[in-house]
Amino acid sequence: MIATLVTAADDLIPSRHARKTLGRVHAARPVPPRCRHPAAGRRERGAGGAAGGDQRGHHPGRLRPAPPRRHRRPGRRHGPAVHRGEARHRTRLPPRHRPRPRPDHRHHLISGRVGQRARPARHRALPGFADDHELYLAYTALPDGAVTLARYDMDDESLDPLLAQEHGENTNHNGGDLAFGTDGMLYMSIGDGGGSGDPFDSGQRLDTLLGKILRIDVSRTCGDLAYCVPGDNPFAGVAGARGEIWMYGGRNPWRFSVDHAGGSMWIADVGQGRWEEINHVKPGDQAGANLGWSCFEGFEVFDEAQCRPDETYTKPVFTYSPHTGGCAVIGGEVYRGEQFADLVGGTYIATDYCSSTVWALREDGEGGYQQAELGQTPTQVTAFGATPEGELYVVNDLPGGLHRVTFERATPTCHVRYVKQAWGTGMTVDLTITNTGAAPINGWTLRFPLPRGQQVVSDWNTDLTQSGDMVTAASAAHNAAIAPGASVTMGYLVSHTGDSSLPSRISLNRDACSVTR
Missing domain, CATH: 2.120.10 (Neuraminidase)
Structure with missing residues (x-):
């Protein structure tokens, strides 16, 4: 499932394809950098x-x-x-x-x-x-x-x-x-x-x-x-x-x-x-x-x-x-509207001003909560609102606009399988990346957060950098191309302070991947 935004204007024209995890935007004017x-x-x-x-x-x-x-x-x-x-x-x-x-x-x-x-x-x-x-x-x-x-x-x-x-x-x-x-x-x-x-x-x-x-x-x-x-x-x-x-x-x-x-x-x-x-x-x-x-x-x-x-x-x-x-x-x-009730009815929707990641939360009926990442908004949202009918809107401050939020079901175009080996204060993680889409991938970049306290020591089959808790891993020359249905591998070694858990989410070329742990 993905979230999309539509500018609240009388005449809508397609805008540029925004770089994001999932979804696309149709706007009356291009979204600024x-x-x-x-x-x-x-x-x-x-x-x-x-x-x-x-x-x-x-x-x-x-x-x-x-x-x-x-x-x-x-x-x-x-x-x-x-x-x-x-x-x-x-x-x-x-x-x-x-x-x-x-x-x-x-x-x-x-x-x-x-x-x-x-x-x-x-x-x-x-x-x-x-x-x-x-x-x-x-x-x-x-x-x-x-x-x-x-x-x-x-x-x-x-x-x-x-x-x-x-x-x-x-x-x-x-x-x-x-x-x-x-x-x-x-x-x-x-x-x-x-x-x-x-x-x-x-x-x-x-x-x-x-x-x-x-x-x-x-x-x-x-x-x-x-x-x-x-x-x-x-x-x-x-x-x-x-x-x-x-x-x-x-x-x-x-x-x-x-x-x-x-x-x-x-x-x-x-x-x-x-x-x-x-x-x-x-x-x-x-x-x-x-x-x-x-x-x-x-x-x-x-x-x-x-x-x-x-x-x-x-x-x-x-x-x-x-x-x-x-x-x-x-x-x-x-969300209490009718148009997307089959997808997000009774689901709380939130985001982050800088990452623009969209999260969905709802009760699981057993005292806990289900959570999912729906993608990214193509603009920096400052506030949500709902109509009397329960449909959602968001606003942004730069340059300032009102956008209608819509949802649609989507199938991830990538899948990542983790295999880890942890000991003491160290851990290796091997990732197998599969192209589940219909188009070939020519050059890829993975982005994923590491749990607090994990620090990358080395990597293989990738060009990896870490900034804060966020990792960016780019393809190497020998594994840049992934045909539909094909897979490539990469991995990394981290030190940790007690938390040896795996990344909570991962994206490939800004598209969210399904994950097997």
């Missing part, structure tokens, strides 16, 4: 000795229709906001993301996701939008950098701030995603305050909104608040805690979504430097859930000083190392 994301910059070593130090800058924003005459601040962790739902109005988008020069910052900067009261769920609509035409925005305000939630009136173009969290010390980890739940409450994510290694210990603190998922009622006001704290929030009325907190222990939950088929939440938390993670939290487990940061990064202890022996932590259902070509997980949505 991939730009180097700020995430690819230098990483420092953070607390607890884990590699990290988020030098990945800000994130371009989640597209939702932004208020007119406003601009968004360039950067990795925030960007334009566009509504979800079916309101019909003229969309005016902010200027294209540019890291330099810096724009005039005299205005509020729309920098997150916009919720729409009319469409919090695919088949649900809270009353009111048809009359009040109100949207909800998350943005970074200036000059103080506060992460702000506001109500925007589309009729008179007024912006009414509802909640603000100070965020002036650092400019990364703003979070700022919004979603309405099946209960009609508004949920919002905020990062841990930025910097490197959770310098304010925000993740595990309950006296700050930093590093949290919030839950509030925006349909009414309570006292001096422009919203109400639901009485069943886990920390409502708890001394020293913010009642708005629904879940805590987040680092930078840049994208999360609510599956309205059952109310579960999928939370993609951008990692410090070792692990990107995705959490799936069922409705009965959400209130007061601790996502782990900064005690944990992924499954690994990051800062033992932030760990408590009596605490229950919510473990991620999926992790991957950014050293395998990625840099920042981009959380998506559960």
Whole structure:
């Protein structure tokens, strides 16, 4: 199965064939060369000795229709906001993301996701939008950098701030995603305050909104608040805690979504430097859930000083190392549409900003999760969205576009069989590469990630290089040609620190291969 993208335009023309693992794109204009994301910059070593130090800058924003005459601040962790739902109005988008020069910052900067009261769920609509035409925005305000939630009136173009969290010390980890739940409450994510290694210990603190998922009622006001704290929030009325907190222990939950088929939440938390993670939290487990940061990064202890022996932590259902070509997980949505229900119905789709790898996750019915790699998007995705019918769209920031996601069944054109011999701190791996397609292969390049701690010592029948955890192995002169049905062999020797597992995925000339271990 492969994932493809189609630009949301009236007239579509075929674009160039994008280099990717699987799939092709049809776009109204050619996709530009991939730009180097700020995430690819230098990483420092953070607390607890884990590699990290988020030098990945800000994130371009989640597209939702932004208020007119406003601009968004360039950067990795925030960007334009566009509504979800079916309101019909003229969309005016902010200027294209540019890291330099810096724009005039005299205005509020729309920098997150916009919720729409009319469409919090695919088949649900809270009353009111048809009359009040109100949207909800998350943005970074200036000059103080506060992460702000506001109500925007589309009729008179007024912006009414509802909640603000100070965020002036650092400019990364703003979070700022919004979603309405099946209960009609508004949920919002905020990062841990930025910097490197959770310098304010925000993740595990309950006296700050930093590093949290919030839950509030925006349909009414309570006292001096422009919203109400639901009485069943886990920390409502708890001394020293913010009642708005629904879940805590987040680092930078840049994208999360609510599956309205059952109310579960999928939370993609951008990692410090070792692990990107995705959490799936069922409705009965959400209130007061601790996502782990900064005690944990992924499954690994990051800062033992932030760990408590009596605490229950919510473990991620999926992790991957950014050293395998990625840099920042981009959380998506559960597909609930009809067009591709036979392929991905009930499946959560996510990607990575730098690698553009598309992952699919769904429950296996036995308490675990099935996972698959569907290919790569031909552009760097910053956000997902779903129509009321459950069909998926994505947006990209460079140069900025809206794309429809489609799926189709495909048969891999290559197969790889591993044979390994491991001992102590060493291991040899022999690979047999078979051309399962109909066309001959003339020159090949394999790409695959190595588990953490594995270092290539030597190789044979290939020209192999290792960068971080990612290996690129090119054909040698004597085995460059692979006829349909034919096979060639290559191999490598690695040292390891205890993990002698085989690569989790492998591609040949950017096409994903089936694997036998």
